[in-house]
Amino acid sequence: MRALPPILKNWFDTRGWSIHPHQQDMLDRSDAPSLLLIAPTGGGKTLAGFLPTLADLAEGPHEGLHTLYISPLKALASDIRRNLERPIAEMALPIRVEDRTGDTSATRKRRQRADPPHILLTTPESLALLTSYEDAPRMFAGLKRVIIDEIHALEESKRGDQLMLAVSRLQTLCPEMRRVGLSATVDDPAAIARMLAKHPDPCEVVLADPGPDPDIRMLETTEAPPWSGGGGRYAIPAVLEQVKQHKTTLIFHNTRAQAEIFFHHLWLANEDSLPIGIHHGSLSREQRERVEQAMVDGQLRAIVCTGSLDLGIDWGDVDLVIQVGAPKNVKRLVQRIGRANHRYNAPSKALLVPANRFEVVECHAALEAVKDHDLDGETRQRGPKDVLCQHILIRACAGAFDAMDLLHEIRTVGPYADLTRAEFDDCLDFVATGGYALRAYDKWQRLMQRADGMWQLRDPRATRQIRMNIGTIMDPDTLKVRFTGRGGAPLGEIEEGFAAQLTPGDTFLIGGQIVRYEALREMTVEVTRRADKEPKIATFNGTKFATSTQLSQRILRMFQQDNWPTLPTHTAQWLHLQREVSRLPEPGRLLIESFPRDARHYTCVYGFAGRNAQQTLGLLMTKRMDELNLAPLGFVATDYATLIWGLEPLRDPAPLFDLHALRDGLDSWLAGNAVMKRTFKSSAIIAGLIDRNHAGQRKSGRQATFSSDILYDTLHRYDPDHLMLRITGEEAERGLVDFSRIEEMITRVHGTIDHITLDRVTPLSAPLFLEHGRTPVEGAGQDRLLADAAQELMAEVGLDAL
Structure with missing residues (x-):
């Protein structure tokens, strides 16, 4: 067992602290090449990660950079710096700690490269930028440890791929460097470990005591949830009552627009003038920082927020979390719950607020999953090639490189371990010349091969432009x-x-x-204040979450119960009525209902594949129905179903679910659809084909879209096998259209389709008639008209009393 240096031991003793077992494990195994700690929120993960560093630096001097800490959030890096500086100052340790993010001044950044601190806290994007400089070997000389905090938040994104490519570069520069990952509770620790380790080396895993189960339940409200919608406005009186009973409450929403709407109505109902703030990624940095500081100072009773407050920042005395809207993902729910009572072995307290009637079922399924410690996760995809192309450009900025050496280095990154030489050469050729259709243009002639076989930038002045465009976060076109x-x-x-x-x-x-x-x-x-008029709602392009596969399967299993004693009476009666009129969806079977209404023929497909996949299914099915002369007119999709309407009834749905036909339909649909152009634009920016930033100027979103559309059309016409078009197809499938979830659905049911023909709308399908896009009602009377439409529809299917 490695003992703490006396100065650290005394510091612990003066506070009456004792080292937690998992913190001691991290100290004991500090020489492991890769070490992953999985601990509950509030379990002291960050201190566990830094203890070996503090012990090393307390025992003797170190020249230059010792430890690099990487966080998904700039705010988290700043918070950790403040938390480190306090014990370092109290122990009078000669350790310099600094952070480096997009908010750091240019002067300080230059000084950090010339004279690095002992501990540098940064983000994936800033690290990628640091590795692009020719003096990177000097700056990182002597680097002993890399700590990746909240690694689970990076594992499923392109930011994680870019980060691990940068870490592979650091490992080449510093062969003895140790890798440390810090994660909240996850469904598959082995997958996170594979991401962290240098492939094919193993990674040691430390599992902390998970602590007590959270205190989590549904919020009781006097009013039942509406049949559709996502705002949770009906629950505002009950939410305000909870805010009054607690010190600080975080009120999470799944989208920025929903957070804005909820905050607006919460403030209107706030007759006691409780101090309440709002926090999300589309607000100005100044406004976010004001809210954050007010939280730390204990000046706010509640904060309406989104994923911007998901991660491990310790914001003041939060003692309650309220999740408005179904969480869609159990891991995300557990992460958010952990914001309350952010202390080791203290149970977190949380309340769930379903936004509509179906979300009551989903919230109960999520509650059961949390109690069963059944976390969800998606299968990890291969490393994306647009990120790889950007990495090659970054490597070229740092100086000449040997292609085989770089390929070997890239293959040490788990998602790229099976990258073939041909795939790598495709990416290298694209970066060097732009590819077959573009190689005649000087703009894309970026790399050249020297006589000695080494690759280098054709024009060293290009480094500035490349560095200005580093990153994989695709901000929406905003003003x-x-x-x-x-x-x-x-x-x-x-x-x-x-x-x-x-x-x-x-x-x-x-x-x-x-x-x-x-x-x-x-x-x-430019705007002025105007509080006397009904507002429009700004549209924010934040992440649109889809219900996870595991949570969807749990809902389907819930449907097979004889009774639902844990569900509210109105929801249980709704499901019983569905079973009487038709049937409930089942695992391993696909339920399809067909019925007439208002001179239209409707088909409802209960795929439980997530909103993106159900949307894609609607597109593909209507295309196929049109070919079969069924005259489809439109559709609407939710996470659990797709409702299609048209002029002719559907007699036999089986031909619509042939996987090969769906695949062919997807390929032909994507080829001429705006989805591909949107995806192409994002991937082309990441890969370096299109610049999003230029020195001294900024392209508008329309200008960038116009440029990317011209490029897309040119490549599609003259070079249809171009690398960027292949990347675009891969990205569109796994992102915007989520075709893999459709494949999973069809494989799951093995062709077992329950097609039920009825003479009226069914209880389970009725809420889809009220979805946005199906009932186009606008204006000041929107809520009343929607309520009237809902009452009329529910009376039609016998649900008006629920």
């Missing part, structure tokens, strides 16, 4: 929002498409305020 006048306070950002719909005098919500659109000047939306 800044400020109050009018010179030096007007920034409020945040709105999507460019939403701004294009505004005319002077229009009002919208941002940061919880109703503002009036005045003008668009120099790519900035």
Whole structure:
């Protein structure tokens, strides 16, 4: 057992602290090449990760950078720096700690490269940038440890792929460097370990005591949830009562738009003038920082937020988490729950608020999954090639390289372990020349091979442009929002498409305020305060979560119960009525209902494949139905079903679910669809084909889209096998259309289809008639008209009393 140095031991003793078993394990195994700690939120993961570093530096001096800490969030890096500086100062240790993010000044960044601190805290993007400099070998000389915090939050994204490629570069520069990963509870520790380790080396895993189960339940409300919608507005009185009973409450939402709407109505109902804030990624940095500081100072009773507060920052005295809307993913729910009572072995407290009637079922399924410690996860895909192309450009910025050496280095990264030489050469050729159709243009002639076989940049001046475009986060096309006048306070950002719909005098919500659109000047939306008019809602392009496969399967198993004593009476009666009128969906079978209504023929497919996949299924089915002369007119999709309507009844659905036919339909549909152009634009930016940033100027979203559309059409016409088009197809399938979930659904049911023909709408399908896009109602009377439509429809199917 490795003992703490006396100075660290005394510091623990003066506080009455004792080292946790998993922290001691991390100290004992600090020489392991790769070490992953999985511990519950509040379990002291960060201190466990840094203890070996503090012990090393307390025992003797170290020249230059000793430990590199990487966080998914800039705010988390800043928070960890503050938390480290306090014990270092109290022990008078000669350790310099600094952070380096997009908010760090250029002067400090230059100094950090010339004179690195002992501990540097940064983000994946900043690390990729650091590895692009020719002096990277000097800066990282002597690096002993890399700590990746919240590694589970990076594992399923391109940021994680880019990060591990950068770590592979560090490992080449510092062969004795140790890798440390810190993670909350996850479904598959082995998968995280494979990501962290240098392939094919093993990774040691430390599992901390998971602590007590969280105190999590449904919020009781006097009003039943609506039949459709996602705002949770009906629960505001009950939410306010909970806020009054607790010190600080985090109120999580799945989208930024929903957070804005909820905050607006919460504030209108806040008769006691409780201090309440809002926090999400589209707000200005200044506004987010004000809210964060107010949380730390204990000045806020509640914060309406999104995933921007998901991760491990210890924000003040939070003692309750409320999740509005079904969590969609059990891992995400557990992460958010952990924000409350952020202490070791203290149970977190959380309440779930289903936004609509079906989400009551989903929330109960999520509750059961948390109690059973049944976390969900998706199968990890191969490393994306657009990220690999960017990595090659980054490596070229740092100096000449040997292609085989770089390939060997890349193959040490788990997702790229099976990268073939041909695939690598495709990426290298694309980076060097732009590919067959573009090699005649000087703009894309970026690399050249020297006589000695080494590759280098054709023009060293290109490094600036490449560095300005490093990163895999695809921000939506947005415009800044400020109050009018010179030096007007920034409020945040709105999507460019939403701004294009505004005319002077229009009002919208941002940061919880109703503002009036005045003008668009120099790519900035100028507004004034206007609280006396019904606002439009700014559209924010935040992540749209889909219900996970595991949670969907749990819901299907719930449907097989004879009774549902844990569900509210109104929901249990709804499911019983569905069983009487038709049947409930089952695992291993596909339920399809067909019925007439209002001179239209409807078909409802209960695939439980997630919103993206159900949307894609609607597109493919209507295309096929059109070929069969069934005259489809439209469809609407949710996480659990797709409702299609048309002029002719569906007699036999089996031909619509032939996997080969669906695949052919997907390929032909994607070839001429805007989805491919959107995906192409994102991948082309990441791969370096299109620049999103230029020195001294910024392209508007429309300009960038116009450029990418021209490129897409050119490649599609003259070079259909171009690498970027192949990447686009792969990305579209696993991202926007989620075709793998359709394949999983069809494989799961093995052709077992229950097609039921009825003479009226069924209870389970009825809420789909009220989904956005199916009932186009706008204006000030929207809520009343939707309520009237819901009452009429539910009376039709015998649900008006529920």
